[in-house]
Amino acid sequence: MKTALIFGVSGQDGAYLSRFLLDNNYTVHGTSRDAARARGIHDRVIMHTLSTTDADAMRRLVAHVRPDEIYNLCGLSSVALSFTDPATAWSSIAEAHSLLLEIVRSVAPTARVYQSASSECFGDTPIGSASDEQTPFAPRSPYAEAKAAAYRATIEARDTHGIYACSGIVFNHESPLRGPAFVTKKIISGAAAIACGRAAEKLHLGDLSACRDWGYAAEYVEAMWSMLQQRDPDDYVIATGESHSVEELAAAAFAEFDLDYREHIVIDRSLMRPAELHYTRGDATRARNILGWEARTKFNALVRLLAEATVRETPAGAGIAARPLRD
Numbered sequence: 001m002k003t004a005l006i007f008g009v010s011g012q013d014g015a016y017l018s019r020f021l022l023d024n025n026y027t028v029h030g031t032s033r034d035a036a037r038a039r040g041i042h043d044r045v046i047m048h049t050l051s052t053t054d055a056d057a058m059r060r061l062v063a064h065v066r067p068d069e070i071y072n073l074c075g076l077s078s079v080a081l082s083f084t085d086p087a088t089a090w091s092s093i094a095e096a097h098s099l100l101l102e103i104v105r106s107v108a109p110t111a112r113v114y115q116s117a118s119s120e121c122f123g124d125t126p127i128g129s130a131s132d133e134q135t136p137f138a139p140r141s142p143y144a145e146a147k148a149a150a151y152r153a154t155i156e157a158r159d160t161h162g163i164y165a166c167s168g169i170v171f172n173h174e175s176p177l178r179g180p181a182f183v184t185k186k187i188i189s190g191a192a193a194i195a196c197g198r199a200a201e202k203l204h205l206g207d208l209s210a211c212r213d214w215g216y217a218a219e220y221v222e223a224m225w226s227m228l229q230q231r232d233p234d235d236y237v238i239a240t241g242e243s244h245s246v247e248e249l250a251a252a253a254f255a256e257f258d259l260d261y262r263e264h265i266v267i268d269r270s271l272m273r274p275a276e277l278h279y280t281r282g283d284a285t286r287a288r289n290i291l292g293w294e295a296r297t298k299f300n301a302l303v304r305l306l307a308e309a310t311v312r313e314t315p316a317g318a319g320i321a322a323r324p325l326r327d
Helices: 012-023 055-065 079-084 086-107 142-161 183-195 217-227 246-255 285-291 299-313
Strands: 003-007 027-032 046-049 069-072 112-118 164-170 203-205 236-238 265-267
Touching (some): 079 142, 112 217, 183 246, 203 246, 217 236, 236 285
Parallel strands (some): 069 112, 112 164, 164 236, 203 265
16 A cells, blocks of 8 residues: 655645545545645545645654655645735745755655646747647746746756656646636636526626636546656646637536626726736647546536536525526
8 A cells, every 4th residue: 555645635636636546545644734624635634734834844744654655736826826925936836845855855765756837837828839848938927937946846856866756737727626716616606606696797807818728637636646657757748738718618607507608797907917828728648648648528528517516516595406507
């Protein structure tokens, strides 16, 4: 039985990854800033309260757990918030990962390490193009700068110290566990609330023309695991290979509730990023060829999955159950 340690287990990816690992007979340890309040985590995960800025606590934990695999999923997850708090973005992503790699080198040199990089590292890419492992980084936010630094630290640890360390350059991936600040959750929850009369008839959004490569988080964690099962460590783009605009997302989400998004969306320029990425799309050919992984849930199926989950989560009597989703 292998042992895995997940830093940042209480987030969306941590919840799905811990479930996947438990189903594959791992012993799973997970960290959260407040383990007692962590949500969405399987009760068989051994939880630890930890701040990744506490080097001594991190060292003690790694030495105690002696993990076969370490998954670093922690850090500020909001690009928008990174513009208002760049210091936290840097310390929680770049500095925390560099610290973890140094601890692994000295305490658990045989452990295999995964860290989540981000499609944001590529910056704004030409419409119609797809980013792969050879595409240069051009970050346009403090979040992306920190993720790019963590990516480079991973390569250095691998090349200089022989640590088995991998980065997944992960494009947008969503699930019912997403927080309300993310645009997918905001749009689908907003459409559901409007459909059953629980919210105002208008939903405020930023740039509708921005395009993203959206996939399903439960599938993306399988790729994270697969990276650590290979003979040699390397980095991989994880994506669906499709790009859709926020406007397409709004149209599909509102249609699931028999609504026309054009009657309910208001463009709010205060919600636009200081440096918006207009187009992202990933090329996961290498992941398919080497890991045997590819996205199974594409855009329309993802929107349907999220809408159906929203219906199930709506309190009884709210009215939404009476509005069937479109066929």
